[in-house]
Amino acid sequence: MNRPGRTLRGLAASRRVVIGASLLVLLFLLAFAGPYLAPWGWEDTDFTAFREPPSTRHWFGTTQSGRDVFALTLRGMQKSLVIGLLVAVLSTALAALVGMVAGYLGGWPDRLLMWGVDLLLVLPAFLVVAVLAPSLGGGWPLLVLLLAAFLWMITARVVRAMTISLREREYVLAARFGGASTPWIIRRHILPHLASLLIVDAGLNVSVAIMAESGLSYFGFGVQPPDISLGTLIADGHGTATAYPWLSGFAAGLLVLTVLAVNLLGDGLRDLLDPTLEKGTP
Amino acid sequence: MTVLEVRDLRVTYPRGVRAVRGVDLSVGRGEVLGIVGESGSGKSALALATLGLLPPGTRVEGSVRLRGRELLGRSDAELSRVRGKDLAMVFQDPLSALTPVHPVGDQIAETIRVHAGATRPAARARAVELLELVGIPDAARRARAYPHEFSGGMRQRVMIAMAIANDPVAIVCDEPTTALDVTIQAQVLEVLRTAKEATGAAIVLITHDLGVVAGFADRVMVMYAGRAVETGPVAEVYARPRMPYTIGLLQSLPRIEPDAPRPVPIDGAGGISTGGFPATGCPFAPRCPVAVSRCADTEPPPVPVGTPAHTAACVNLDATGDPARVFPAPAPPPAPPVVPRHERPAVLEVEGLVRHHPLYRGTVLRRRNGTVRAVDGVSFDVRAGETLGLVGESGCGKTTALMEILRLTRPQRGTVRLFGRDTAALTAAERKALRRDVQVVFQDPFASLDPRMRVAEILAEPLLVHGVPRARIDARVRELLALVGLDPAHAARHPHGLSGGQRQRVGIARALALEPRLLLLDEPVASLDVSVQAGIMALLEELRARLGLAYLFVAHDLAVVRLLADRVAVMYRGRIVEIGPVADVYGAPVHPYTRALLDAVPRPDPHRERRRRPAPLPGDPPDPSEQPRGCRFRARCPSYAASADAAWRTLCETDEPRPRPVPEGTGRLVACHHPEGGRP
Ligand SMILES: Nc1ncnc2c1ncn2[C@@H]1O[C@H](COP(=O)(O)OP(=O)(O)OP(=O)(O)O)[C@@H](O)[C@H]1O
Ligand code: SF4
Ligand code: SF4
């Protein structure tokens, strides 16, 4: 590709990264600093206001039992964001580990690991999580583990394919014939080349995880009371959404914004880190 | 009569890369013009501009006339009517020029129908005739085959058949034989010669191989930095080059003759990748040993030297009267070791080494479908301080053999002993320790250096791996850079900031980091321009003498092997067919394959090349998954083909020849039943 096309694409990509990242920072600030500004705590009850629409006293209105929707929404968002981040980091790390080990070692470790990947891929993930999450009773940390366990397989395959091609590169051979050990080569020569893929993947996994968590919680299989998340909030307000839109509308809006921000960031990063756009390719 | 005439052609790629900066050329009927120059000199851009095939956004100025009619500025539709009829082309990669989904016969017939308006059956018949002309065996049947079913050499024949289908008046060939083995190159050049005689077309032959030009072209044009710096009749230019770059190019060639002078490197590297050329004056000035202050004033125009047809672009022609005095003479080769061979210890002994790859078919149910016998019983040894060259056509198993040795584990069959120790018996710790003594240099210096690491990190890596204290590493990196002739400042660069030759020096420095005693080199100069090659070869020779290294040197360029190696092993289909001292093997090859291989190398000597017309070795490089009975070279063996003696032939058909000393007691082994040659 010639220079002008390259820079144009690069420019558009970096704009997406900046917008996505700033939006995400704002959302995080809102979720974690917002509660300090809010007049009401999420567990407080205002016995003078039941199911009030938004006002200067209760910015997002109140629930049927007189709790402040703003405080509740931020509380739910905190949980959703934490779950999304943890799931993304865990699943991407697992994908990288399995993919690199399988791809680099080949032979029976490869066959064994890929058999595991195929097995997990054919399991109906949503159903399994829906059944296991509430019945095991481990609360939201268990939910994080379960979600992560079903998100890593596709990436692991991509990582494995890239590792196989990297393994045959002459500089990897040179390191190996120089006496470098497998962990050394993975750390120094394989991982750095996969970094862009993994960063982008982790970014996209955040939004997938948040969506999945919300979906599960919406149906009551995810985050269990007394914990709340965006999903449980939307579920609670769902039945009365037309009459009392503030009960779930703000939560839904913030959910959409979060996913949008994460996707913008991930997409932009992918284009920016695309190896064909790297400098040094003449 | 001039049929193709280019005047003041200038090609500017987007971003202002000026690939061609004012080139004139003319080719007459039946004439061959060779264009040579290093990579990035604008040869391909010139060819593409002539054909009107440059990517959009490229600016082309000047004039290209075919039989007096201007081609520049015509519409695409008009140009494609000219291309394929009057103006034909042959490229380096025929796969990109043939459509994969149609049989080759149909593709040739199609161009005949489009351009000559022939009927379908007539066009088909003509296509088969053409395929016969270019030497496709069983042409009527092969016409129905698809491009991917042909080997590289056969595909290039098909391309030539297509090029001459409509009796073109000019054919432009861009590196038509570069990707091919010497034996196949000789075949394709022979076909191109036939094509020229059949059509009488003018041919523009772009290549970087001065040997090919010497044997094939009538005139030669040398390009440097987008300009023609010397043009003239081939014999004249080769005998009396006047422009310093041409002189350097001819002197930097490794030559195969035993008494040939040693190649002289041209210092520095041209090209846009290394900071570009000076904005004014002679672009060759930074590398020119006879540059004077006038050279920086204006770009020298071509002026006649000697005969009127011979021009050179240089302002200091006084200094180039005697070509031998332009470049400083290379240092004399280091003295050979004084200890006789049999008294030196063996550093590497390989015996009966085998590496077979299973071949699978199907994706769901993988079934074993055969075996690729990449290395099929190879034995040789390398002694301290000596170089063994390993040569053979592509796919004969050279690199596989090297990789098997480097794994330092038990091979599928046979034994590998390094410094007297069997690799099959090593523990993990011993193996790692042994790696310090055996190192490797790869062919492609770009692929063999991690693009994300700086030179200093690349050189430090083996030291870190082997636990050299950090305090010593910096000093050792500086030492290594100096050892391979690099600047200390290069340590901070990434590989893409270095030229090809500099990168290969980094690759060599990395291999030397742990002070090995044996270096395995896989085509270390094959991807470099000749002018840079000579420098790397000199470095390798110097290092060997200074550090007392032993080399196992894989190459397909027989001239390079003659210069660097003490002994040579010729491989065919996973076996060594002849091994012995270089001077003996090159001087009097015994095995028919060695003879054919040496014969096929084009020499950069027009007089000699014109007189010599070796019969090219028939057939393709073999498919290593087949396992014939008897001698594996039989299908292509000229001695076997020429022999009429039934008993003589039966031996070749039934028994695989074992290596045996020929002549007795010279340390030379040949695997052929009939080393005395064919019996009529
Ligand atoms: N599409 C392009 N855009 C920009 N620069 C280009 C493009 N194609 C080629 N170049 C540059 O133009 C110069 C001449 O290229 P060209 O391919 O004609 O050289 P060459 O002598 O044929 O090289 P080689 O022997 O490697 O094929 C080089 O410096 C190259 O980097
Ligand atoms: S013009 Fe000057 S720099 Fe250029 S080749 Fe001639 S002597 Fe060398
Ligand atoms: S053994 Fe026979 S077929 Fe083989 S190389 Fe010798 S003469 Fe040719």
Ligand SMILES: [Mg+2]
């Ligand atoms: Mg080229």
